Amino acid sequence: MAGNPPDDQGELSPRKEHILRAVIVEYVSAAEPVSSDHVADRYRLGVRSATVRGELAELTQLGFLEQPHTSAGRIPSDLGYRYYVDRLRSRTPASGADRSAIRSAQDDDETLSEILSESTRILARLTRLCAAAATMKDSTVAVRQALLTAVGPGRAMLILVLGNGHVENRIIEMPPGTTLEQIGGANDALAANVVGKTLGQLQRIRLDSGEAGPADLLAGLTTTLRSAARDLTRGHFVTAGEEYVVSQPEFLRNSEISAQVVSGLEDEAGLRQAVLQSSGEETVTIGREHKDSALHPLAISRRIFFIRGSEAGALAIIGPTRQDYDRSLALLEYTAGAISQTLSKIFD
DSSP states (O other): OOOOOOOTTOOOOHHHHHHHHHHHHHHHHHOSOBOHHHHHHHSOOSSOHHHHHHHHHHHHHTTSEEOSSTTSOBEEOHHHHHHIIIIISOOOOOOHHHHHHHHTTOOTTSOHHHHHHHHHHHHHHHHTSEEEEEEOOOTTOBEEEEEEEEEETTEEEEEEEETTSOEEEEEEEOOTTOOHHHHHHHHHHHHHHTTTOBHHHHTTOOOOTTSSSOHHHHHHHHHHHHHHHHHHHTOOEEEEOHHHHHTSHHHHTOHHHHHHHHHHHHOHHHHHHHHHOOSSSEEEEEGGGSSSGGGTTEEEEEEEEEETTEEEEEEEEEEESSSOHHHHHHHHHHHHHHHHHHHHHHTO
16 A cells, blocks of 8 residues: 655655655756665665665555556655755856856847847756746736838838837838828827727727828728737747657657657647746746646646736746756756846846
């Protein structure tokens, strides 16, 4: 009969913690079940292999370890990883080399989407896992700037700068014969009717012929503004490094789990919701803690980033439950902090 794991206030004995940590470190490194002989030989526990074997059996009964086959060694369970993340992981900060690579993505001249895209790309490369970033869904975000500029014959670009740092560009077709003076009139209409409005208000906006500028141009702007507002209310979402996740050995060995992982990573709406579900600045959801069964083979670590003290979005690292939580969480914390500093500086 399986034993009961410690409650929220309880702890494993120091020796059990040492052995659990050893199994997790070894399994993360080799992706193979860990034997009692290996733990006894590699770690200075001051006990014989038979004692280690007994402790492994108890940790398995308590639910912290699993045994894939009767004669196999042990691997960590979701509960084992949870205990490790909450109680045993190192709090060592990101290395100088990692911090330097992350800072290279923080350019004051870039837009929010560019900063997030570059940050996730670098974070994925450093962790060899998937990185994701999502901005909060918020219809109350206001437009800080709105500008229409000609980009070629019969075409113009609508540029919207939001209060959360996002810059949205939309190409629109201009009516034949539109002059620069008429574009200037349209910009006057944008300044008077769009700047300061929220995305929710923008979805109902109407620029009519009573404003400066030709009626056809204003009608096209109205349609584009409403469409952009609907899209922007859903928030921005970017990922990088999915290929690192699907190439993990535990997924390559099991085609069924591999297909499950691919399905979870391809479900943008579900993945975005999982990234943004954080109830605090830092959370880690492991395996079956996810509501979506497609994400059960994965662990998602999240960190909120801010603009001038207000939550702007979440940054995440997504990978198998078998991952180096010490390093990935240190990188995640540093990157989210760097993004917050850059965005706050840009929109101060």
